[in-house]
Amino acid sequence: xxxxxxxxxxxxxxxxxxxxxxxxxxxxxxxxxxxxxxxxxxxxxxxxxxxxxxxxxxxxxxxxxxxxxxxxxxxxxxxxxxxxxxxxxxxxxxxxxxxxxxxxxxxxxxxxxxxxxxxxxxxxxxxxxxxxxxxxxxxxxxxxxxxxxxxxxxxxxxxxxxxxxxxxxxxxxxxxxxxxxxxxxxxxxxxxxxxxxxxxxxxxxxxxxxxxxxxxxxxxxxxxxxxxxxxxxxxxxxxxxxxxxxxxxxxxxxxxxxxxxxxxxxxxxxxxxxxxxxxxxxxxxxxxxxxxxxxxxxxxxxxxxxxxxxxxxxxxxxxxxxxxxxxxxxxxxxxxxxxxxxxxxxxxxxxxxxxxxxxxxxxxxxxxxxxxxxxxxxxxxxxxxxxxxxxxxxxxxxxxxxxxxxxxxxxxxxxxxxxxxxxxxxxxxxxxxxxx
Numbered sequence: 001x002x003x004x005x006x007x008x009x010x011x012x013x014x015x016x017x018x019x020x021x022x023x024x025x026x027x028x029x030x031x032x033x034x035x036x037x038x039x040x041x042x043x044x045x046x047x048x049x050x051x052x053x054x055x056x057x058x059x060x061x062x063x064x065x066x067x068x069x070x071x072x073x074x075x076x077x078x079x080x081x082x083x084x085x086x087x088x089x090x091x092x093x094x095x096x097x098x099x100x101x102x103x104x105x106x107x108x109x110x111x112x113x114x115x116x117x118x119x120x121x122x123x124x125x126x127x128x129x130x131x132x133x134x135x136x137x138x139x140x141x142x143x144x145x146x147x148x149x150x151x152x153x154x155x156x157x158x159x160x161x162x163x164x165x166x167x168x169x170x171x172x173x174x175x176x177x178x179x180x181x182x183x184x185x186x187x188x189x190x191x192x193x194x195x196x197x198x199x200x201x202x203x204x205x206x207x208x209x210x211x212x213x214x215x216x217x218x219x220x221x222x223x224x225x226x227x228x229x230x231x232x233x234x235x236x237x238x239x240x241x242x243x244x245x246x247x248x249x250x251x252x253x254x255x256x257x258x259x260x261x262x263x264x265x266x267x268x269x270x271x272x273x274x275x276x277x278x279x280x281x282x283x284x285x286x287x288x289x290x291x292x293x294x295x296x297x298x299x300x301x302x303x304x305x306x307x308x309x310x311x312x313x314x315x316x317x318x319x320x321x322x323x324x325x326x327x328x329x330x331x332x333x334x335x336x337x338x339x340x341x342x343x344x345x346x347x348x349x350x351x352x353x354x355x356x357x358x359x360x361x362x363x364x365x366x367x368x369x370x371x372x373x374x375x376x377x378x379x380x381x382x383x384x385x386x387x388x389x390x391x392x393x394x395x396x397x398x399x400x401x402x403x404x405x406x407x408x409x410x411x412x413x414x415x416x417x418x419x420x421x422x423x424x425x426x427x428x429x430x431x432x433x434x435x436x
Contacts, residue, residue, distance in 0.1 A: 155301020
């Protein structure tokens with residue numbers, strides 16, 4: 001019987017040791033949470049920039065929407081490659097570089113004078129950097145450091161983006177209103193840079209780096225770095241694309257992006273302003289969405305540990321679609337109780353779809369689940385990018401956002417049906433294999 005040689009990375013790994021009273025995985029999750037919050041400012045800003053850039057440079061909303069669309073598309077397309085790069089170079093290095101790129105792209109917009117410069121700085125640089133800080137980061141941290149409580153931790157890390165929105169949005173709205181859009185942009189860059197030391201000093205790539213087993217699991221040596229990150233990401237895509245669950249997950253998540261980041265995050269503030277609501281009040285409502293998003297996403301993670309993920313997705317999309325159909329009649333110059341009800345209801349559902357989607361990727365694709373989720377996230381951002389552009393175009397052509405709200409509500413109904421079609425994988429069954 002031949003002996004299997006140990007993985008290269010395992011030769012000098014620390015010996016297994018007993019976890020302390022509080023497992024190190026929870027500290028890693030806390031650092032990831034703070035990191036995602038620090039990078040969340042970039043997501044809060046596009047909706048606040050549309051009116052100031054339109055007024056200062058006389059750029060159309062459709063033109064500005066192109067830059068936002070490029071940002072969102074790259075955010076998604078970069079994610080699967082970032083997940084593979086984290087396997088190759090480690091989480092710390094990839095995330096630290098991504099935060100630096102976000103800061104550089106945001107600062108560079110201060111000196112722009114032409115639309116192509118907005119596309120280059122905010123679309124290309126911030127898009128690439130934020131894509132490497134995408135939800136694939138949360139999926140990678142959760143997959144490596146946790147065996148138990150994965151749904152709950154996924155919900156917590158996903159909620160970090162909403163927490164960042166809650167922290168940044170009122171401040172950025174106040175800065176834009178009082179001092180213009182440039183100080184707000186610099187604030188986003190400073191926040192991204194501020195968390196780089198936390199990432200470098202406190203984040204660890206794998207439990208074996210500190211001689212621990214993942215939370216709720218058994219000790220395993222750190223695997224050798226995976227070479228050929230880009231090739232692996234593309235191979236995983238090619239294999240997953242030959243299976244039915246991938247296309248259903250990608251389709252539902254594209255609609256998720258269209259109805260959240262592409263629509264509400266980008267166009268809610270200007271749409272409310274069209275009805276006479278002050279920008280600061282509309283931005284405050286988005287921040288309230290962030291408050292309830294934290295509650296809804298953590299609850300969704302808890303539910304995902306206990307209930308069937310595809311049924312949760314169907315319920316979430318159906319409820320979101322109903323709420324969007326009512327929004328056009330709720331917008332008014334002042335904040336009224338029916339609109340507050342929408343904000344609370346919609347906030348609970350904002351990214352509640354993420355934990356069950358990650359769980360289904362892990363269920364069907366095993367160890368490749370984080371990279372598959374990266375590609376599913378790419379579809380999310382492509383959906384968001386299309387609606388970010390088409391929403392601005394519809395406003396330019398019709399003078400109203402109403403048609404976009406109604407169309408998004410109908411798409412959510414379609415997503416609910418698609419979620420129910422995803423078949424269940426038998427417990428203990430093999431990871432999804434491509435169909436011939």
